[in-house]
Amino acid sequence: MWSHYRFVFWFTVFFAIFAKIDSKFEFTNIKCESLDKAFCGFESCYIKSVNRSYKYFTVKVNLYQLPTNWSLFKRFNGYKPFLYNLTVDGCKFLRNVNAANPVSKYFFEFISPYANVNHKCPFNHDIIVEKVPINAMDYRLTKVLPFPEGDYLFDTLWIAYGVPRGYVKLYGTLS
Numbered sequence: 436m437w438s439h440y441r442f443v444f445w446f447t448v449f450f451a452i453f454a455k456i457d458s459k460f461e462f463t464n465i466k467c468e469s470l471d472k473a474f475c476g477f478e479s480c481y482i483k484s485v486n487r488s489y490k491y492f493t494v495k496v497n498l499y500q501l502p503t504n505w506s507l508f509k510r511f512n513g514y515k516p517f518l519y520n521l522t523v524d525g526c527k528f529l530r531n532v533n534a535a536n537p538v539s540k541y542f543f544e545f546i547s548p549y550a551n552v553n554h555k556c557p558f559n560h561d562i563i564v565e566k567v568p569i570n571a572m573d574y575r576l577t578k579v580l581p582f583p584e585g586d587y588l589f590d591t592l593w594i595a596y597g598v599p600r601g602y603v604k605l606y607g608t609l610s
């Protein structure tokens with residue numbers, strides 16, 4: 436099937452609130468895992484604290500197959516009161532980001548200044564998301580979206596041809 440260069444890329448996002456606490460957002464942990472070593476591998480996946488005001492995360496994914504056609508499935512599934520469940524065709528999304536669903540756009544804009552994904556399909560290179568300053572995300576999450584306090588899990592599952600290929604999980608706390 437890879438010889439046809441057809442690639443369906445799904446992206447599942449879960450938002451979970453585990454507890455209500457007190458008013459600052461902080462990312463606490465990141466986890467990445469390839470579920471299909473023939474398809475992709477993670478070269479980097481970490482959060483680094485440089486100092487109190489500069490903290491960032493980096494994710495580098497080596498793609499071993501050539502994706503030219505992909506779609507993005509986003510699902511924000513929280514314990515109550517959140518339930519976001521979005522489906523985005525990735526290639527269509529990148530063709531016209533401005534026309535995309537505002538929630539998808541919102542999350543894409545977090546990442547895009549630091550990632551090499553700001554182009555249309557095909558993707559014939561590794562995906563690098565480098566040094567996304569978490570403080571800026573913290574600011575947006577606390578100021579832009581009226582999210583309640585609590586522990587969050589930004590859970591992304593990457594699926595191609597209906598088969599999970601890997602996941603990235605970002606953990607944070609809004610206090």
Ligand SMILES: *[C@@H]1O[C@H](CO)[C@@H](O)[C@H](O)[C@H]1NC(C)=O
Pocket residue numbers: 440441442504505
């Ligand atoms: C890309 O995906 C779209 C929608 O799933 C499909 O209609 C189209 O034929 C695909 N293109 C290629 C080149 O596979």
Ligand SMILES: *[C@@H]1O[C@H](CO)[C@@H](O)[C@H](O)[C@H]1NC(C)=O
Pocket residue numbers: 485486487488489
């Ligand atoms: C934190 O580190 C960054 C990058 O090295 C630097 O530009 C900034 O001035 C530092 N801030 C403090 C408060 O030390």
Ligand SMILES: *[C@@H]1O[C@H](CO)[C@@H](O)[C@H](O)[C@H]1NC(C)=O
Pocket residue numbers: 510512520521522
């Ligand atoms: C989310 O959307 C997908 C695709 O439309 C669907 O298969 C899934 O059941 C939905 N999940 C929830 C919790 O609504």
